[in-house]
Amino acid sequence: MLYFLQQLINGVTLGAMYGLIAIGYSMVYGIIGMINFAHGEIYMIGAFLSIICFTLLGMLGITWVPLALLLVLLVAMAFTSAYGWTVERLAYRPLRGSFRLAPLISAIGMSIFLQNYVQLTQGANVKPLRPVITGGFVFGTDGFTVTISYVQIIMILLTVVLMIAFSYLIGRTPLGRAQRACQQDLLMAGLCGVNVDRTISLTFVMGAALAAVAGVMATLYYGVIDFFIGFLAGIKAFTAAVLGGIGSIPGAMLGGLTLGLVEAFWSGYFSIEYKDVAAFSILILVLIFLPTGLLGKPEIEKV
C-alpha cells in the first residue's frame, strides 16, 4: 500500500511535468493543426536556461531559495518564450498554407538544429546541479517509508497555480477569446478582426513559457540535464496531448497525469527498462481505439 502511495506521488509529479509540456503541443495543434516537433527542444532550452540562471544567481550571491526560484522561473519563461516565438517566425510562419507535411518536416529540422545548437554552445556532457531544495516529508511504518520531497510539493502546487491562471487567461481575457476563435476557424477569426499572426505567435509564446516551467521543474527534480532530454520528453508529452484529446487544454493536463501515473506504476511494478515502450504503446493504442482522446472533439474532414 505504501509502495503504491509512493508510486502515486511520483506519478503525479511526472504527470505535472508532462502535462505542462503537453499544453504547448495541444494549443499549437488546435490552432494551426501542426505537430510542433521542436517543442521538446523548447523544454530542454528551458531547463538549460534555468540551470544557467541558478548558477548565475549563486555567483551573484542570491541564495534565499524562494527569491531565487521566482527569479529563475521568470527568467526561464521569458527567454524560452523568445525561442518559441523565433521558431514559429522562422520555421513555421512561412509555411502556413503549404502542403500538409511541410511544417512537420520543418519542425523536425528545427528540432535537430536546436539540439545541436545547445550541444555546441553548452557542451555535450551532462550538467549536474547541486540540489537547490532539499528535504521533504517522510512518513510510513518501519518496513517502508514514503517520501514526498519539497520539490515534488512545489512542482504540484506550481502546476495547479499555473493551470488556474492559464484557464483564466484562455477563458476570460481578450487574448484567450481571440485564441479560441482562431482555433475554431482561422480565416473567419481573421475576417472578424482578430490579428491571426499575433495570436498564433502568442500561442507559441505561451506554450514555450509553460514548457520552460517544466524545464525548471526537471532541473530541480532530476538535478541533471543534458541536451538530449527534449527528445523523449517531447514525444511523451505529445502522447499525453493525444491521450487527453489534442486541442483540449484540460485534456492535455489529464493526459499528462495519466501518462505520468502509467509510467510510474509500470516502472514500479514491471520493469523500468521498458517504461518508454509502455508510453509509446499507449500512444499507439489510444490512436487506434480512441483517436479523439479522452476529452477531444471528433475532427470532421471537409472536402
Next chain:
Amino acid sequence: MAGRVLTETAAASERIDWRAALKECGLAAFVALILFLPLVGMVIVRAEGALALNFRFGWVLIGVALVAAGRLLLVGLRTVRPETIAAVTAPITRVPALLAPFASFAIAAGIVFAFVLPFLPFANRYVVDVGTTVLIYVMLGWGLNIVVGLAGLLDLGYVAFYAVGAYSYALFARWFDLGFWECLPMAGVLAASFGVLLGFPVLRLRGDYLAIVTLGFGEIVRIILLNWYPVTRGPDGLSNIPRPSFFGLEFDRSPPEGATAFHQFFGLDYSGYHRVAFLYFLALILALVTNLFVLRIRKLPIGRAWEALREDEIACRALGINPTNTKLTAFALGAMFGGFAGSFFATRQGFISPESFTFIESATILAIVVLGGMGSQIGVVLAATVLILLPELGREFEQYRMLLFGAAMVMIMVWRPRGLLAHRDPTIRLHGTTPVTAGGPARP
C-alpha cells in the same frame, strides 16, 4: 504565397526604404541578442563539484552582428533584386528543355561512372568505402521514397525496418549458420512483415499522427534491441557477422580447408581491396534493383493508386481504391527495401548495435527523400551524395554537421517546399492534353 508578397513589395518600392530596413534589422538584432545572451554568452562549466559560468559575450556580439547583417542583406535583396529570391524559391518542375536531351545521357553516364568507380586511378579503399555508404543511403532513400514520396505517408521510424533487416541477418547467420544470400530475402520478408504489423493498425491515422506513431515504433524497436540482452546482446551489439561470398568464393587471405578464396580462384594477389570493391558492387546492384523495382511499380495500378492516394484520399475512396490495402502495400514494400539495406549494412560492417539505429538515422533518410524532392528518384541520389559527401569532405566541420543538417531541412522547406528537384508531375497523361500541374491539396 511568398512569390506574391515579393512582387508586391517590388512594385511598391524599387528603392530601399532605409528606415523600415533599419527597423527590421534592429528588431532582428534585438531578438538575436535575447536568444544568444544566455545560451551562447554563458557557458556552464563544472568547477570543483559545483557549477560555474564562463562568460563569452564577444561571441554574442558576433552572433548579433551576423544576424543583423543577414537581415539587412535579405531586406536589400528583396527590394533591389526580387527576381533572385524568386529564382531560389521557384520549383524546378522538370528538367529545363535545353537540358532535356542530355538527361537520359547524364543518367546513363552516372550509372557507368558508378560501375567503373573502383577501377579508376584515384579510387582507393577510402573512396570506395564512402561510395558504398552513399549507395546504402541511396537505397534507403529509394525505399522510403515509396512510402513518403509516392504514397505520401510520413514515416519517421523507417530505421526500425533497417534495424530489423540488420539484426535478422546477424541472428540467422549466428543461429542457423546461413550465408548472406540465403538471409537477404528472409530479412526483406521479415522487415516487410514488421511493416504490415505496424501498418495494419495505424494506417487509418491522419498524416501527422502516423508520423508520430511510426516514430514511437522506431523507438520501441530500438529499446527492445537495447534491453533484450539474451538475444540481441543489448548495447554490446552483435559482432563477427559473416561476410558475403562471391558465388561461394570467400574474400579471406587464407580460406578454411577445402574452400577456395577469391584471389586464389582468379589467380590474383591477395588484397583487402577486393572485398571493399565487391561490397561496393553489391550495394550498387541492390540499389539499382530497388530503383528498377520502384520505376516499374509506379506504372502498375498499385503505383498509380499510391500517387493518387497521396494527392487526394477522399477522391480515391470515391473511385473505389481501398486506402488501407494500398497504403499497407507501400509500407510493406518500403520496409522490405529497408530490410535489404539493413542486411547489407550488417554484412558490410560485421558489427551492429542499437547505436546505429537511432532517430537521427531516420531523420537522415527522410531528409534525403525530402531534400531530393519527394517522389524523385534522381533527387534521392543527389541528396544522398551531398549529405554523405559534404561531411566527409569537411571533417573539421564534423561537429557542425547536424546543426547545418537541421537548418538545411528548415530552409529547404521554407524556400523550396517541394525539394530540390520537385517531381510531382502526373506520371500519366491523357492523349493530347497538357498535364494538370499537381499542386497537392493545400490545407485550408
